Amino acid sequence: MEQLTVRGVCKRFEIDGRSVEVLSPTDLTLKAGEFGALIGPSGCGKSTLLRMIADILPPSDGTILIGGHEPARARREHEIGFVFQDPTLLPWRSVLDNVRLPLELVGNSARLSGSTPQELIDLVGLSGFEHARPGQLSGGMQQRAAIARALILSPQLLLLDEPFGALDEITRYRMNMELLRIRAETRTTSLMVTHSIQEAVFMADRIFVLAARPGRIVDVVEVEVERPRKLSVMNSPEFAAAVDRVRTSLFGDALGMLDDA
Numbered sequence: 001m002e003q004l005t006v007r008g009v010c011k012r013f014e015i016d017g018r019s020v021e022v023l024s025p026t027d028l029t030l031k032a033g034e035f036g037a038l039i040g041p042s043g044c045g046k047s048t049l050l051r052m053i054a055d056i057l058p059p060s061d062g063t064i065l066i067g068g069h070e071p072a073r074a075r076r077e078h079e080i081g082f083v084f085q086d087p088t089l090l091p092w093r094s095v096l097d098n099v100r101l102p103l104e105l106v107g108n109s110a111r112l113s114g115s116t117p118q119e120l121i122d123l124v125g126l127s128g129f130e131h132a133r134p135g136q137l138s139g140g141m142q143q144r145a146a147i148a149r150a151l152i153l154s155p156q157l158l159l160l161d162e163p164f165g166a167l168d169e170i171t172r173y174r175m176n177m178e179l180l181r182i183r184a185e186t187r188t189t190s191l192m193v194t195h196s197i198q199e200a201v202f203m204a205d206r207i208f209v210l211a212a213r214p215g216r217i218v219d220v221v222e223v224e225v226e227r228p229r230k231l232s233v234m235n236s237p238e239f240a241a242a243v244d245r246v247r248t249s250l251f252g253d254a255l256g257m258l259d260d261a
């Protein structure tokens with residue numbers, strides 16, 4: 001079953017009194033449990049698309065369905081988890097209280113079938129740091145707490161907007177492995193924005209490659225690398241082929257010309 005359906009969705013903004021199309025009509029689907037990646041140049045509309053899916057921003061046209069329902073209803077029913085580039089934790093609250101916050105907002109009786117805050121803290125590898133404040137954690141640890149918080153209401157769909165963009169490469173690989181493990185356990189359908197081709201190929205079942213002005217999907221790359229994925233899969237021919245295809249779709253012939261130079 002399709003967990004996420006985006007059909008003919010476009011976005012126009014009024015900029016300096018003119019209507020500018022920042023995202024052309026876009027189609028995209030993910031089945032339950034699939035991991036999608038969005039990659040493309042700055043300004044091509046990746047965050048805008050994520051915000052429309054999350055019901056933060058209305059589309060100018062088109063249809064979005066999450067588990068068969070419109071984004072407003074999915075959001076009301078807490079079916080969408082969102083992780084931002086900046087962890088956005090409340091600095092005066094402990095890790096445990098940050099992870100628990102959405103439960104408090106909807107009332108603790110809701111979602112009893114989901115994981116407890118402690119289970120999610122264990123899942124993201126923060127056991128022992130329940131009572132630490134965000135300021136006492138590294139960037140990667142803060143981002144793990146933000147992921148735990150996004151999962152606390154057992155959403156059907158997890159949206160991640162460059163969640164690891166601010167991390168160094170070593171921490172980023174570690175977080176990629178963690179997120180793959182978390183996803184394998186929770187089976188949450190996920191859509192992640194990234195600027196890293198390697199990260200997109202390592203994480204995703206399907207990569208949507210976007211171009212800018214106007215933003216649009218120019219290629220959809222199915223990643224045939226088997227799961228579970230360890231870092232060693234980066235040496236496989238399937239991995240190299242997917243990286244190559246994404247790179248060509250992003251840069252066209254430009255790199256070929258550089259090679260010849």
Ligand SMILES: Nc1ncnc2c1ncn2[C@@H]1O[C@H](COP(=O)(O)OP(=O)(O)OP(=O)(O)O)[C@@H](O)[C@H]1O
Pocket residue numbers: 013014015022040041042043044045046047048049
């Ligand atoms: N509220 C807004 N009003 C007007 N224009 C906007 C608004 N939000 C975004 N835009 C424009 O829409 C385009 C897409 O922005 P968006 O943030 O979705 O890009 P992005 O692909 O996420 O880029 P980046 O990789 O830099 O995060 C940009 O040209 C931006 O200036």
Ligand SMILES: [Mg+2]
Pocket residue numbers: 046047048161
């Ligand atoms: Mg963005």
